[in-house]
Amino acid sequence: MKFVPLLWAELFRKKTRTVLTLLSVLVAFLLFGLLQAVQAAFEAGADNADAKRLLTTARYSIIEPLPMSYLRRIEGVPGVVGAAFADWFGAKYQNDSNAFPVFAVDPARYLNMYPEFTIPAAERETFAKTRTGAVAGKRLVDRYGWKLGQKLPITSEIHEKTDGSFNWEFDLVGVLDSDDPAVRGNTDVVLINVAYFDEARQLGKGKTGWYIIRIADSTEAKSIAAEIDRLFANSPDETKTAPEKEFAIGFAKQIGDIGALVTRILIAVFFTILILTGNTMAQAIRERIPELAILKTVGFSDRAVTLLVLGEAALLLALGAALGMIGAVAVMPVVNGGTGGRFPPLFVAGETWVLAAAVALALAIAVGLPPALRVSRLRIVDALAGHR
Amino acid sequence: MRALVEIRGVTKTYRRGGETIEVLHGVDLDIPRGDFLALMGPSGSGKTTLLNLIGGLDSPTAGTIAVDGARIDHLSSGDLSRWRAVHVGFVFQFYNLLPVLSAQRNVELPLLLTNLGAAERRRRALIALTLVGLADRARHKPKELSGGQEQRVAIARAIVSDPTLLVCDEPTGDLDRATAHEILTLLQMLNREHGKTIVMVTHDPKAADYARRRLHLDKGTLAPLSGAMAP
Numbered sequence: 001m002k003f004v005p006l007l008w009a010e011l012f013r014k015k016t017r018t019v020l021t022l023l024s025v026l027v028a029f030l031l032f033g034l035l036q037a038v039q040a041a042f043e044a045g046a047d048n049a050d051a052k053r054l055l056t057t058a059r060y061s062i063i064e065p066l067p068m069s070y071l072r073r074i075e076g077v078p079g080v081v082g083a084a085f086a087d088w089f090g091a092k093y094q095n096d097s098n099a100f101p102v103f104a105v106d107p108a109r110y111l112n113m114y115p116e117f118t119i120p121a122a123e124r125e126t127f128a129k130t131r132t133g134a135v136a137g138k139r140l141v142d143r144y145g146w147k148l149g150q151k152l153p154i155t156s157e158i159h160e161k162t163d164g165s166f167n168w169e170f171d172l173v174g175v176l177d178s179d180d181p182a183v184r185g186n187t188d189v190v191l192i193n194v195a196y197f198d199e200a201r202q203l204g205k206g207k208t209g210w211y212i213i214r215i216a217d218s219t220e221a222k223s224i225a226a227e228i229d230r231l232f233a234n235s236p237d238e239t240k241t242a243p244e245k246e247f248a249i250g251f252a253k254q255i256g257d258i259g260a261l262v263t264r265i266l267i268a269v270f271f272t273i274l275i276l277t278g279n280t281m282a283q284a285i286r287e288r289i290p291e292l293a294i295l296k297t298v299g300f301s302d303r304a305v306t307l308l309v310l311g312e313a314a315l316l317l318a319l320g321a322a323l324g325m326i327g328a329v330a331v332m333p334v335v336n337g338g339t340g341g342r343f344p345p346l347f348v349a350g351e352t353w354v355l356a357a358a359v360a361l362a363l364a365i366a367v368g369l370p371p372a373l374r375v376s377r378l379r380i381v382d383a384l385a386g387h388r
Numbered sequence: 389m390r391a392l393v394e395i396r397g398v399t400k401t402y403r404r405g406g407e408t409i410e411v412l413h414g415v416d417l418d419i420p421r422g423d424f425l426a427l428m429g430p431s432g433s434g435k436t437t438l439l440n441l442i443g444g445l446d447s448p449t450a451g452t453i454a455v456d457g458a459r460i461d462h463l464s465s466g467d468l469s470r471w472r473a474v475h476v477g478f479v480f481q482f483y484n485l486l487p488v489l490s491a492q493r494n495v496e497l498p499l500l501l502t503n504l505g506a507a508e509r510r511r512r513a514l515i516a517l518t519l520v521g522l523a524d525r526a527r528h529k530p531k532e533l534s535g536g537q538e539q540r541v542a543i544a545r546a547i548v549s550d551p552t553l554l555v556c557d558e559p560t561g562d563l564d565r566a567t568a569h570e571i572l573t574l575l576q577m578l579n580r581e582h583g584k585t586i587v588m589v590t591h592d593p594k595a596a597d598y599a600r601r602r603l604h605l606d607k608g609t610l611a612p613l614s615g616a617m618a619p
Contacts, residue, residue: 002500002509009488294484297445298498298545299473301466380445384480 007311021280025320028273033328035262037346042258051218054225055247056211059238065207066237079224081216084109085208090157102190104197113212116183123174131196135174137187146172160202181347278367281313285371292375293383302376309375313368321360391418392585398451400437411437413608424579424586426599434608435589443476443555444468473501477546481558483538485530492526495544516544536567556588560595572598
């Protein structure tokens with residue numbers, strides 16, 4: 001700590017140069033924080049996947065329905081401790097741009113599958129008892145200003161009612177949320193009671209979209225999945241069962257490999273920072289060779305002077321990285337507000353802070369080591385001779 | 389009584405291009421404790437090279453150098469650094485202060501290598517600045533000081549860790565006559581009243597007059613001059 005005033009003074013020796021360099025590092029880490037949040041949002045499905053949850057869809061296409069009667073047979077498979085199903089409703093609210101997922105579910109069974117979702121017990125009970133009941137994620141409720149007890153008029157693009165209309169109406173009886181910000185994006189959904197839905201639709205009665213299955217032991221996921229698929233092999237509705245994580249990764253990849261894209265952008269950004277900051281550091285140290293020789297003269301060892309130069313690089317990168325990450329956190333509410341809730345909530349995760357610290361440290365070493373090594377090899381008499 | 393600095397058969401050669409240049413040729417020299425020695429000689433005579441060897445900034449090609457009974461000619465770079473931090477203070481012609489630090493912080497620099505706390509470092513730096521008459525300039529940066537004041541700060545930095553030996557390379561080479569007198573008087577005071585052993589390189593006979601004795605170095609060989617008495 002006693003060297004910090006010295007490092008600080010040397011770092012801001014040329015204020016304009018240092019501030020400009022600092023700004024470039026700040027912007028790089030701001031971008032890093034934002035892009036990591038985007039990546040985390042896209043991968044949240046896979047990251048938050050429960051290892052004890054399997055998903056069963058139709059074998060050849062996830063849009064093909066499966067019979068609801070599979071439920072009991074799936075529950076009978078050894079190792080399965082619970083099952084639920086969900087069906088895609090294809091919803092529009094008020095106009096075409098207000099689209100969000102609506103799933104027709106058995107309330108108790110479905111909510112049992114997702115303990116990471118929070119819902120007050122009374123609302124959960126009302127949902128189970130109300131045939132026209134619906135529960136909605138908190139962000140959707142906030143976005144559209146819905147109130148508990150109101151009617152939810154939703155148009156389905158897929159399901160026609162027995163009266164020939166595509167306009168459905170449900171009673172909002174509960175609000176879904178999650179304590180974990182990474183899971184909160186998964187609650188951007190409206191769940192409707194399948195009892196009313198199945199009775200009121202014209203086509204597809206007795207069919208559902210997919211099954212969610214809870215198993216006792218995650219290490220048996222593959223064998224249980226195979227056993228489930230074997231049950232329905234050679235039937236008109238063959239199945240494909242996979243761990244939830246596998247399913248989520250496959251689904252995310254249909255949008256694009258966001259992780260690879262983000263990584264490539266960040267490599268380009270940090271490579272630029274490496275060149276820019278490296279050049280600045282090298283120049284700053286070159287200008288101070290006689291002063292560093294004086295430090296050696298008064299007793300600073302080669303190692304101590306090397307550490308001072310590395311410390312200066314680390315201080316620069318740490319400052320820029322910290323300010324950039326704080327900036328990313330600060331702009332996150334603005335970005336989230338700007339998406340109108342149509343995108344999963346962005347947030348800077350703890351892992352992102354750790355990764356930012358690691359990147360800053362790696363950059364500090366890469367940027368500081370060449371001039372530090374040069375200084376460590378510096379011969380005092382030669383450096384002072386140029387200054388006499 | 390044993391001398392503080394004992395130099396025996398010291399040779400220093402440099403390689404410049406493909407050529408080997410011998411700057412010092414088997415120098416023998418004793419510097420008693422409490423001495424104030426002026427090393428004189430023309431440019432290129434090897435006086436700064438000898439001063440660097442005495443101060444542990446460089447190592448001889450051959451021969452031995454002992455300071456206070458301890459050989460320093462064969463010490464590693466790290467050991468020499470530690471030795472310098474404890475035993476030697478340096479004063480240069482161009483002061484060599486760090487421009488970004490205040491006078492007090494400049495003086496504190498050698499103390500950063502000790503285990504002293506911040507308050508004690510500050511206290512000692514202020515004592516050193518008081519000794520050179522610059523306590524009221526402690527917060528000033530070098531660019532806010534005159535040349536003479538900068539050199540006083542450099543002297544305060546040299547004495548702050550209470551070294552046995554002060555090595556001064558042309559300490560008044562960049563100063564006018566009046567300021568040079570102040571600096572040399574200050575060095576004399578440190579020698580006489582605080583017992584510091586001082587080796588000073590100068591080519592100015594008037595500056596050398598302040599020393600207890602002077603030696604002449606010519607083409608890498610020592611030749612004693614008259615033992616001029618200090619004024």
